[in-house]
Amino acid sequence: RAILEKNDRLAERNRGFFRARGLLVLNFLSSPGSGKTTFIRESVRKLAPELKAGIIVGDLATDNDAQRLRESGAPVVQITTGTVCHLEAEMVGRALQRLDLAGLNLLIIENVGNLVCPASYDLGEDLRIVLLSVTEGEDKPLKYPPMFQSADVVIITKMDLAQACGYDRDAALANIRRVAPKARIFETSAKTAQGLDTWREYLLQQQQARK
Amino acid sequence: RAILEKNDRLAERNRGFFRARGLLVLNFLSSPGSGKTTFIRESVRKLAPELKAGIIVGDLATDNDAQRLRESGAPVVQITTGTVCHLEAEMVGRALQRLDLAGLNLLIIENVGNLVCPASYDLGEDLRIVLLSVTEGEDKPLKYPPMFQSADVVIITKMDLAQACGYDRDAALANIRRVAPKARIFETSAKTAQGLDTWREYLLQQQQARK
Ligand SMILES: Nc1nc2c(ncn2[C@@H]2O[C@H](COP(=O)(O)OP(=O)(O)OP(=O)(O)O)[C@@H](O)[C@H]2O)c(=O)[nH]1
Numbered sequence: 576r577a578i579l580e581k582n583d584r585l586a587e588r589n590r591g592f593f594r595a596r597g598l599l600v601l602n603f604l605s606s607p608g609s610g611k612t613t614f615i616r617e618s619v620r621k622l623a624p625e626l627k628a629g630i631i632v633g634d635l636a637t638d639n640d641a642q643r644l645r646e647s648g649a650p651v652v653q654i655t656t657g658t659v660c661h662l663e664a665e666m667v668g669r670a671l672q673r674l675d676l677a678g679l680n681l682l683i684i685e686n687v688g689n690l691v692c693p694a695s696y697d698l699g700e701d702l703r704i705v706l707l708s709v710t711e712g713e714d715k716p717l718k719y720p721p722m723f724q725s726a727d728v729v730i731i732t733k734m735d736l737a738q739a740c741g742y743d744r745d746a747a748l749a750n751i752r753r754v755a756p757k758a759r760i761f762e763t764s765a766k767t768a769q770g771l772d773t774w775r776e777y778l779l780q781q782q783q784a785r786k
Numbered sequence: 787r788a789i790l791e792k793n794d795r796l797a798e799r800n801r802g803f804f805r806a807r808g809l810l811v812l813n814f815l816s817s818p819g820s821g822k823t824t825f826i827r828e829s830v831r832k833l834a835p836e837l838k839a840g841i842i843v844g845d846l847a848t849d850n851d852a853q854r855l856r857e858s859g860a861p862v863v864q865i866t867t868g869t870v871c872h873l874e875a876e877m878v879g880r881a882l883q884r885l886d887l888a889g890l891n892l893l894i895i896e897n898v899g900n901l902v903c904p905a906s907y908d909l910g911e912d913l914r915i916v917l918l919s920v921t922e923g924e925d926k927p928l929k930y931p932p933m934f935q936s937a938d939v940v941i942i943t944k945m946d947l948a949q950a951c952g953y954d955r956d957a958a959l960a961n962i963r964r965v966a967p968k969a970r971i972f973e974t975s976a977k978t979a980q981g982l983d984t985w986r987e988y989l990l991q992q993q994q995a996r997k
């Protein structure tokens with residue numbers, strides 16, 4: 576379809592811009608409430624001094640997430656999408672003009688909470704990070720395949736609730752591997768900081784690999 | 787847009803069909819994993835003998851939900867949407883042909899897990915039921931307004947996890963009321979059966995009101 580072709584061209588333009596500025600770019604995707612904002616806020620603090628992040632966040636309404644993300648100390652730009660349920664490359668290109676990139680080497684994009692559409696829209700990112708919380712059920716990778724198939728990384732969030740939810744870890748990992756065999760999996764909790772150090776090491780490796 | 791106009795016409799056709807067959811029709815909407823399938827399965831068992839349900843369930847992939855819903859004893863028809871992130875009136879019209887409606891007076895439609903698009907697609911239903919689990923965060927009604935504004939009912943699910951999640955009941959109720967002041971709110975747990983009797987009474991009242 577013409578819309579996706581146009582989007583893919585603009586995504587490549589973004590990608591070129593990101594490479595020129597030496598930015599490692601992450602696109603965070605999940606269902607509403609899986610914990611994107613909380614994870615980004617908690618993990619950004621731990622990335623200094625090697626990685627210095629800027630953040631773009633997309634939402635239909637409110638600047639709640641932008642305000643919470645600013646608590647991390649990183650510069651944050653919000654894209655208000657109104658009724659559009661996903662971010663597009665053009666929106667990100669425009670938002671970049673509002674972000675002071677000086678001194679930054681990491682760009683984090685928090686997409687709109689939606690486990691379907693955003694999978695089709697390349698934004699020019701290096702890595703697609705899909706979050707799955709232990710509260711949503713272990714079958715989501717099988718039921719929403721396009722999103723998980725497009726994932727470079729799957730981050731399991733809210734592990735502190737695993738016991739309370741009766742979370743079946745083996746089933747969840749098997750379902751992720753079935754749909755996204757190449758994806759790297761992290762098991763985390765933004766509340767207890769479980770898994771955040773391993774995540775930081777992974778990002779540093781990714782940054783080194785792209786130099 | 788022409789797509790929605792066509793959908794709205796077909797929705798009215800569905801609505802006429804439902805009225806002629808004396809069916810009370812519910813459209814269940816939520817984020818992925820909020821608990822639609824579990825709630826429908828647990829509540830359908832408690833509706834007999836006054837209400838006898840048939841179920842249509844939409845999913846991108848797998849028949850997991852259809853199989854779980856069949857455990858309730860109700861006839862279930864699945865719509866596999868592939869990559870479409872919402873149900874449309876035409877899909878429901880076609881699915882009806884596969885459902886034996888004899889003896890049924892209630893039709894439950896479980897929509898695709900998505901807190902955005904499905905709000906724009908009338909299916910011909912009498913009531914829109916939006917689920918919000920205590921695990922997703924209290925701000926979802928403010929951040930995804932179109933869905934909650936279209937809700938006749940908001941069902942808060944997984945109340946058994948409220949304590950573990952630090953769920954702020956006052957904030958959640960205030961946010962729902964701000965966006966959907968007319969919506970009826972139920973606080974439930976499919977695990978402990980909290981709220982299911984009140985829900986049954988509400989449905990019986992709705993059925994009586996439409997006779
Ligand atoms: N127990 C626990 N709760 C968490 C954790 N991370 C997030 N939450 C809670 O989960 C809810 C949703 O978190 P958010 O960070 O807003 O989720 P999100 O994916 O950014 O949501 P949207 O942007 O609306 O799609 C909030 O109530 C958080 O407090 C965690 O690690 N453990």
Ligand SMILES: Nc1nc2c(ncn2[C@@H]2O[C@H](COP(=O)(O)OP(=O)(O)OP(=O)(O)O)[C@@H](O)[C@H]2O)c(=O)[nH]1
Pocket residue numbers: 710711712713715718739740816817818819820821822823824825851898899900943944945946947974975976977978
């Ligand atoms: N503790 C608890 N867990 C629940 C409850 N209801 C559902 N769950 C769990 O929440 C997860 C998701 O439930 P589902 O019923 O599959 O959710 P859904 O909204 O139908 O999901 P999709 O159809 O994929 O959008 C599963 O792991 C359920 O066991 C509840 O009342 N309490």
Ligand SMILES: [Mg+2]
Pocket residue numbers: 611612613640685
């Ligand atoms: Mg967020």
Ligand SMILES: [Mg+2]
Pocket residue numbers: 822823824851896
């Ligand atoms: Mg379901």
Ligand SMILES: [Zn+2]
Pocket residue numbers: 659660661692693
């Ligand atoms: Zn979309």
Ligand SMILES: [Zn+2]
Pocket residue numbers: 870871872903904
């Ligand atoms: Zn859609």
